Amino acid sequence: MKKGLSIVLGTVIALSLSACGNGATTANKSTDSTQPAQTKAVKKYTFGTDATYPPFEFQKDGKYIGIDIDLINAIAKEEGFEVEVKPMNFKGIIPAITAKQLDGALAGISITDERKQVVGLSDSYYQAGLSLIVREDNTTIKTPEDLKGKVIAIKKGTSGAKLADEYGKKYGAQVKYFDDSPSMYQEVANKNADVTIEDFPVISYKIAVDPNSKLKVVGDRLNSDFYGIAVSKDNEELMKKINDGLKKLKDNGKYDEIFSTYMGK
Structure with missing residues (x-):
């Protein structure tokens, strides 16, 4: 009797464990299949x-x-x-x-x-390349050699500023510094400075879209910046x-x- 009962209980336990094992595996598979695929974070x-x-x-x-x-x-x-x-x-x-x-x-x-x-x-x-820019009615400046005793308006931190410093020392020109391009353009347009130095494509675009700029490009490009x-x-x-x-x-x-x-x- 005890032996028979033991066999029955053993069978029940075995079936229970088997059922639990299959259920966990299915749940895991089901959970995995319903979770969205992880995507790599975009930097x-x-x-x-x-x-x-x-x-x-x-x-x-x-x-x-x-x-x-x-x-x-x-x-x-x-x-x-x-x-x-x-x-x-x-x-x-x-x-x-x-x-x-x-x-x-x-x-x-x-x-x-x-x-x-x-x-x-x-x-x-x-x-690109840098160019000299003067007021449209200026006829005295065409080359860096014409900057003797002149006033150069320039934006701080630019490659043009470095060149302006060189011209200032070489030709005895005064260099006035500005935080932005519009301010240095206006300084020349208002005749408070004789010339500025700017990247050729940038100043060409400005003059093309702003007929009231009162500015013009003179001479050859001063260098060949990339x-x-x-x-x-x-x-x-x-x-x-x-x-x-x-x-x-x-x-x-x-x-x-x-x-x-x-x-x-």
């Missing part, structure tokens, strides 16, 4: 820009647009990351990158050996994404499309 990078620098970056109807803005958004789309654009004064951009307040920047940044010491710079994406995208010097991952993205845009025609939107074909 977001903050890029600084100077929003007073058309056609590369400027504000229109409350939005920031321009060649550089379109370019970084297109690169981000190709390389699978997100972008936050942070407008700021140009002179603060490089320090903000080195202080890790920005991941990178696009702001018509000329590739120079000096900048390469503190930030990483991408492959070049545009050949623009690059700046990133934190130790961020090799972002640098690779940018260079790869630039190449893809040039190969698929998007690069030409962006530039033609603002500068014509």
Whole structure:
């Protein structure tokens, strides 16, 4: 009797354990099948820009647009990351990158050996070059040699500022510094300065869209600057994404499309 009871109880326990085991496995499978697949988090990078620098970056109807803005958004789309654009004064951009307040920047940044010491710079994406700009009725300035005793208005922290300093020392010119491009343009237009130095495509665009600028470009280009995208010097991952993205845009025609939107074909 005890033996028979033991057999019955053993069978019941075995069936119960078997049932519990199958139920747990099914539940696990059911749970796994209903859970959404995990997706890799998309990285977001903050890029600084100077929003007073058309056609590369400027504000229109409350939005920031321009060649550089379109370019970084297109690169981000190709390389699978997100972008936050942070407008700021140009002179603060490089320090903000080195202080890790920005991941990178696009702001018509000329590739120079000096900048390469503190930030990483991408492959070049545009050949610019600096030019002398005077008031439209000025007939005395055509070359750097004509700057003797003149007043140069210039934006702080730019490659033009470095050249202005050189001209100031070489030709005895006075250099007046400003925080933004519009202010230095106005200084020349108001005859408070004789000349300014600006990237050729930028000033050409301004004069074309603003017939009341009272400015004109004189002489040959002073140099042959190339623009690059700046990133934190130790961020090799972002640098690779940018260079790869630039190449893809040039190969698929998007690069030409962006530039033609603002500068014509």
